[in-house]
Amino acid sequence: MAVRVATVAFEGVEARPVDVQVQISSGAVVFNVVGLADKAVAESRERVRAALIASGLALTAKRITVNLAPADMPKEGSHYDVPIALGVMAAIGAIPSDALEGFVVLGELALDGTLTPTAGVLPAAVAANARGLGLICPSECGPEAAWASSDMEVIAPRSLIQLVNHIKGAQVLARPEPAVRRLAADQPDLSDIKGQESAKRALEIAAAGGHNLLMSGPPGAGKSMLAARLPSILPPLTPRELLEVSMVHSVAGQIAGGELTDRRPFRAPHHSASLMFA
Ligand SMILES: Nc1ncnc2c1ncn2[C@@H]1O[C@H](COP(=O)(O)OP(=O)(O)O)[C@@H](O)[C@H]1O
Ligand SMILES: [Mg+2]
Incomplete structure (x- = not known):
């Protein structure tokens, strides 16, 4: 059988x-x-x-x-x-x-x-x-x-x-509890940016209103730096969004210790990345 x-x-x-x-x-x-x-x-x-x-x-x-x-x-x-x-x-x-x-x-x-x-x-x-x-x-x-x-x-x-x-029934295991990961203190934060008052204001407006943002400027002006700090001023993921984002992290094997994170994901694909991996 x-x-x-x-x-x-x-x-x-x-x-x-x-x-x-x-x-x-x-x-x-x-x-x-x-x-x-x-x-x-x-x-x-x-x-x-x-x-x-x-x-x-x-x-x-x-x-x-x-x-x-x-x-x-x-x-x-x-x-x-x-x-x-x-x-x-x-x-x-x-x-x-x-x-x-x-x-x-x-x-x-x-x-x-x-x-x-x-x-x-x-x-x-x-x-x-x-x-x-x-x-x-x-x-x-x-x-x-x-x-x-x-x-x-x-x-x-x-x-x-x-x-x-x-x-x-010799040693009954307790049901695991859902856990949220505490973010490391070294996460990129908007407070790292010196000056750039109008760029920061634009970032805040985009975050508050859910708008797109196009940044233009010479290399080294701080565009990538500003973009990477957007998640630090976005609200935490709602439980539904958290599940959706974590599903992707899970199949990619990026969930350490079973703890999910409620921080919004940030991706910085290079402009030369092929469509498949972008
Ligand atoms: N306003 C700023 N405050 C603090 N550091 C800055 C600022 N602008 C640029 N930098 C520094 O310069 C580096 C390069 O900026 P980057 O974001 O890569 O520029 P871009 O993407 O516009 O080419 C940043 O990682 C940061 O160390
Ligand atoms: Mg850049």
């Missing part, structure tokens, strides 16, 4: 549902991953094998087949480690097979069985919540996942052993 674990594949900031199907059968000892997996996903079996052994779960000398469905959707990244590991654990009976029902699972595994942070936890949590499911993710990403909804279930274990203990 195949065990199924729900996870996601990313298309931009969209998290599409992916089913991890694990089947253990008798035969030669092999561990196969199929379903249009890229190199990082294919290598996942080595991490999963090592992590399971480190967690005290010797893999039975059996044939393990993992299918990532739908098989025609490309799967990229290392976040399939944890759903694959949990699928194998359920298939060998280390955890009850119904324990994972109602959860979307994602996360990378270290060889010692700890869960390491992965990109995209926030969009995955938002997608899970929209499907009425909970989320299992690495502990460091827990605060990020908790943003998706205050009443969805989020389990953020540090290691596979901690997750097993939680499922068996």
Whole structure:
């Protein structure tokens, strides 16, 4: 019988549902991953094998087949480690097979069985919540996942052993709390600018009224410096905007410690940047 674990594949900031199907059968000892997996996903079996052994779960000398469905959707990244590991654990009976029902699972595994942070936890949590499911993710990403909804279930274990203990009720993990990052004091601030009274006034009017701004002047006049300081006088992101901006940060792997920031983003693409990367 195949065990199924729900996870996601990313298309931009969209998290599409992916089913991890694990089947253990008798035969030669092999561990196969199929379903249009890229190199990082294919290598996942080595991490999963090592992590399971480190967690005290010797893999039975059996044939393990993992299918990532739908098989025609490309799967990229290392976040399939944890759903694959949990699928194998359920298939060998280390955890009850119904324990994972109602959860979307994602996360990378270290060889010692700890869960390491992965990109995209926030969009995955938002997608899970929209499907009425909970989320299992690495502990460091827990605060990020908790943003998706205050009443969805989020389990953020540090290691596979901690997750097993939680499922068996031996050591119940607390739900992570959403966190906002305190900004470092060295963020660019409008007060850094000397003089330039009319430029600063223009910046303030643009900020207050939500207007566009065109700056023209010789190199070194301070245009880039002024522009980079606009976010310092803009209001913090509203919760809805914060979620939207953070989804992009999340898939780009730019959320450290699961903490989101409510400062408005600033991009300074070079004029020679190609369209694709601008
Ligand atoms: N009014 C100003 N107050 C403080 N520093 C300034 C000012 N104008 C220019 N500078 C300094 O000059 C540097 C170059 O400015 P920059 O913003 O790169 O110019 P531009 O984009 O117009 O070519 C800034 O990083 C800053 O150190
Ligand atoms: Mg400039």
